[in-house]
Amino acid sequence: MVETVIHDAHVVVDEGWEIPGGWVALDGGRVHAVGGPGDPQPTATHRVDAGGRLLTPGLVNTHHHMYQNLTRAYAPAINGSLFQWLTTLYPLWARLDEEAVHLSTYVGIAELLLGGCTTSSDHLYVHPRPNLIDAQVAAAREIGFRFMATRGSMTRSVDDGGLPPREVVQDEETILADSERLVARYHDPSPGALTRVALAPCSMFSVSESIMRSTAELAEQHDVRLHTHLAEDRDEDVYSQEVYGCRPVEYFERVGWASSRSWVAHYVYGSETENRRLADAGVSATQCPSSNMILAGDTADAMALRGLGMAVGLGCDGSASNDAASMWLETRGALLLGRYRHGPGSMTARDALSMATRGGARNLGWDDEIGHLRPGACADVVVWESLPLTLAGALTDPVEAWLRTGPSRAWSSFVGGRELVRQGELLLGGLEDVLRRHRAVATAIQGLG
């Protein structure tokens, strides 16, 4: 007897392994077994009839700033460049406190669940008050969501030639001590963990060279992952040359980050030789399609990077740059950008799905357990819903149909074998109350109340 069997689904177990009319058995937080229509199914306490829908591994979001959903579509910032956008919003973000971070993380995760995501990292790099990451972990645990908190940091304010105001930056000792505290308290390296911690200085514009080095050393010492923004904007080339006397990727290498411990957000402007060097070093990247397009920058050449052996995952980014937080949307965005760049034969829905699952899991150093549904993997499963109307006529390829029609969202989601979405509805008590409080906090932060 197992806990759950989801049957009558087109099951995507992993890259190159699909089972039409298949089933998946979940037990003890793990994928217990998978099978086809002719294979005997284990008896189960809970049976879910997927009604022929597509079933995939839960999508993995590897770059996000959930607190930004408190300032989504903020009118004074929406038409600025990346730097104008940041400098308009920093003073608002300086008002963040534990309650604001708890609420925005809760809302961010709920939204991600509906978009078919079952694991997310989050990059919280403004720390006007202490214990904000603690509030994030608390929200993720209340929901039962798989979460990699990344301890972001900024040391260089406008006073030192950086972009952010003084209230949101911290000194190096404070950052390193809090990073150690968070790793000791929340990082769970054990198999099947729901909470892990990574270290994540924000970007070369906002942190000192020495905090980049000491963070890399700390990560090595505690065996946790490293994350930052890299080569997101052309302005970075100029800044890097002026401040560090080299190109961004050279700087990244110089501070000891070019290793398989690191994954970087965006990575748009690497040269061909730099791409090869980072791929060879085992660095992986997160493409953020919607964010790149809405801020009108360029975007990573994901298929070329994958061709070099670099893992490329996907991220919602934002929320105040992208404003949406649907990993389905990002997966479709990746497909559209890839094909727009290299032609219709260059990328398939399965390539995009691979980025959103296996690619993301590799970003997080977690591909032994998530991003696929081989027996023994974490029981992180999504059954997808599209409107019957928009799926009408899509009869020949359920994976292409999933990404080409839509919009699609989770019809059923399990994280660690626990059902969090049922028939399209979030199984979260008190969401209305959270949204009411979120609105009050967002109103105050935006100075509207």
Ligand SMILES: [Zn+2]
């Ligand atoms: Zn970002």
